[in-house]
Amino acid sequence: MLQIPEHNIPIVEIKTDFDVQIFIKREDLIHPKISGNKFWKLFFNVNQYLENKPENPLLITFGGAFSNHIASVAAFGKQFNIPTIGIIRGNELENNWQDNPTLSEASKNGMQFFFVPREDYQNKEKLTQKFSEKYPNSLIIPEGGSNEMAVEGVQYMLGNDTKDFDYLCTAVGTGGTIAGISRFAEEHQKVIGIKVVKDDSLGKMIQEWSRRNNFELIDADEKRYGKITDENIRFINWFYNEYHIPLDPIYTGKIMQKIFDLAEKSFFPKGSKILAFHTGGLQGIKGANQFLKSKGRELIAE
Numbered sequence: 061m062l063q064i065p066e067h068n069i070p071i072v073e074i075k076t077d078f079d080v081q082i083f084i085k086r087e088d089l090i091h092p093k094i095s096g097n098k099f100w101k102l103f104f105n106v107n108q109y110l111e112n113k114p115e116n117p118l119l120i121t122f123g124g125a126f127s128n129h130i131a132s133v134a135a136f137g138k139q140f141n142i143p144t145i146g147i148i149r150g151n152e153l154e155n156n157w158q159d160n161p162t163l164s165e166a167s168k169n170g171m172q173f174f175f176v177p178r179e180d181y182q183n184k185e186k187l188t189q190k191f192s193e194k195y196p197n198s199l200i201i202p203e204g205g206s207n208e209m210a211v212e213g214v215q216y217m218l219g220n221d222t223k224d225f226d227y228l229c230t231a232v233g234t235g236g237t238i239a240g241i242s243r244f245a246e247e248h249q250k251v252i253g254i255k256v257v258k259d260d261s262l263g264k265m266i267q268e269w270s271r272r273n274n275f276e277l278i279d280a281d282e283k284r285y286g287k288i289t290d291e292n293i294r295f296i297n298w299f300y301n302e303y304h305i306p307l308d309p310i311y312t313g314k315i316m317q318k319i320f321d322l323a324e325k326s327f328f329p330k331g332s333k334i335l336a337f338h339t340g341g342l343q344g345i346k347g348a349n350q351f352l353k354s355k356g357r358e359l360i361a362e
Contacts, residue, residue: 061110061140062103064216065090071221071335074303074316078323080332083225084305084316087217088340093135093169095128096340097230097237101205102136103213109199110140120145120191122184122203124286125153126162126310126348128341129205134166144171145195147187151175161346206236211269214240217337225335227252227328229319231311232277233285235262237339239269251275254315257285280314281321288348292317293358300361308341309348309360 069090074082087096094102110117119137123130123146130146137144146166148157154175157163163173176187188200201207214237222228223246232238232253242251255262255277263277282289288309296313300306307313319336328334345362352359 061107062094062099062136068221072303072305076320076323078320079326079330080323080328080334082319082323082334082336084336084338085217085222086305086338088312088338088342090340091135093139094132095342096338097214097217098129098132098205098340100213100216100240101129101210101236102132102201103216104209105201105205105207105213106136106199108209110142114197114199116197118143118145118195118198119201120147120195120198121201121205122147122149122181122187124149125157125160126286126344128162128308128344129203130166130171131162131343132205133201134169134171137171138169144169145191145198146171146173147181147191148173148175149181150178159350161350162343165343202234204234204236206234206239208269210236211240211243215244217241218244222335224333225249226332227334229254229315229334229336231256231280231315231339232262232266233257233311235266235269237337238275238277239266241337242266242270242272242275245272245274249274253277254280254318256280256311256314278318278322280318282314286310288352290358293352293360295320297358297361305338306342306345306362307338308344310344311341312336312338313360 071083071085090099121133134144227250228241229252230237232255238253295317296307345360349359
């Protein structure tokens with residue numbers, strides 16, 4: 061069972077010359093392997109499942125080849141001795157996944173893979189039905205871990221230490237994290253979600269989960285999921301050298317770059333206190349660097 065950590069997650073000020081204050085909450089430090097928001101998304105999902113003492117427990121989930129969610133579920137399975145299955149988007153790595161850092165680590169943690177062609181992967185409902193029939197006692201967790209119980213778990217990213225901030229900022233992929241932050245934010249707080257995917261349906265889904273109108277979605281400068289630009293690499297490496305905080309190129313690198321851009325353009329009122337959530341995903345840097353090295357491009361600090 062996952063337990064609420066006894067230690068406080070640090071909030072670090074990011075000193076800049078802007079006329080606002082920027083801070084980052086290091087949720088990436090919550091657990092060495094179950095990283096960032098994934099810890100809280102799994103919290104109620106797996107705890108409730110295990111409380112029912114299922115016969116032959118099994119965790120099944122979806123994700124891409126560099127997915128932090130896949131890595132986190134596999135790590136959870138190893139820690140609590142529960143078998144795990146990852147349904148992987150795309151079958152191009154089916155015969156050489158051992159060279160992929162994320163999948164290799166997940167396999168070491170006991171995860172079994174099913175590689176699914178991308179067109180078939182889009183039909184999650186059909187895949188869910190197929191695997192639930194094959195493994196009737198399993199817990200099938202959605203891609204990215206986002207569902208109603210994940211939203212409930214995200215409340216623990218907020219606390220007395222986050223109440224004084226004017227803006228709460230997070231990256232948006234599947235929508236569960238921002239929905240939880242939005243639902244449990246203080247009345248005076250505005251929630252900003254930086255979208256890293258092209259999905260126009262996210263706003264409606266987040267609204268249904270959040271039940272509030274206190275959030276705004278803003279596109280990242282590059283919102284094609286997984287796209288890594290040279291500009292983003294330069295920002296991540298500059299940020300690491302300046303503040304000694306690693307960022308991943310899919311989520312946190314894009315959100316911090318966008319927050320700096322918004323602050324420079326006076327999006328936030330003068331004197332605002334802004335809190336960004338570091339949602340983890342640092343395991344993905346190795347895979348990104350593997351790709352960048354093959355292209356002769358600058359590598360990301362880790």
